[in-house]
Amino acid sequence: MKPKTKYILSILVISGFALLYYNHNNELTETSFDSTELKYAKRFFGIGILCLVLYFFNKKLKNLLTKIMFGVFGISLALNLYIFPRIYESVRINKIYYEYSEIETCEEMEKRFATDLKNGEIKYFQFGIGYNVGLEKTLKEQYNIETFGMGCTIQSEKECYNKLVNEYLKKDFNKSISDIEKESDLYKLIENN
Template structure:
């Protein structure tokens, strides 16, 4: 194996391992589910590590094993980078939601006026019944929908009522 291949394997293996550890502790807390991508990444990391061990014991297969290691560590790295992007997006959404969640009904009215000026109106759908095509329908009006699952917050309902009255007034919705 040449020096370039060794460095590629070392960098991709360490990066894949490091991101796997990062995702292990963050994917479950940020997304509250066990992503299937993480399970596949662990399998490919295991295959890569197994090939590293076999590389030192079987001299006849070194060329094939080095290619398998590059592929396994590469796939693991790509899957982990995908999960990092999902975690980042989830954190951004949570940060935006926390801004609104902490406001009472009076302050949220001021926030709605600011959002309306900035063309950044949001809708917070929640409750036991799914929102169906709500996201698609309100996107036509430049409104972003945040699905909260079963949770319903009174202050966000105040904001939603302002959005509904705005839609009725402006678009006869």
């Protein structure tokens, strides 16, 4: 095998393995979904390893095995790259959710809000049966506020944070969350027609 071929194959194997390891460890623990893409990525990577072992024992098939390794390691890497952003985003959201879940009082939430405001990283926690996608989009695009769906159980400390967000919006933009919610619903109706 030529040095350039070895180098490229090594990069494919190492980067593919690193992504496979990350995706495997975080997919089920952080996102609770088991994607078909990851299953196929594991299978292709396994075929690549099998071909790599055979490469050292069978001199006649070295060229064919090299081509197969490029193909299967490449497919495995492509599949891992495809699912990586989705898993990474879920991991990021879960870390933020965990971080805010550790805050237990309104006073601590006020301190956290002040820090978030200073850093330009304001959050809004939506409670209720349905998640308002229009509100999420409007808050993100127009006010740079990231929204998190919290489900039906209202958490008082996060409600304290939401009140501070509402006060901030009233003070700086002369709008409340309910005003923005109505606008986003209106926006959704206009977009659908």
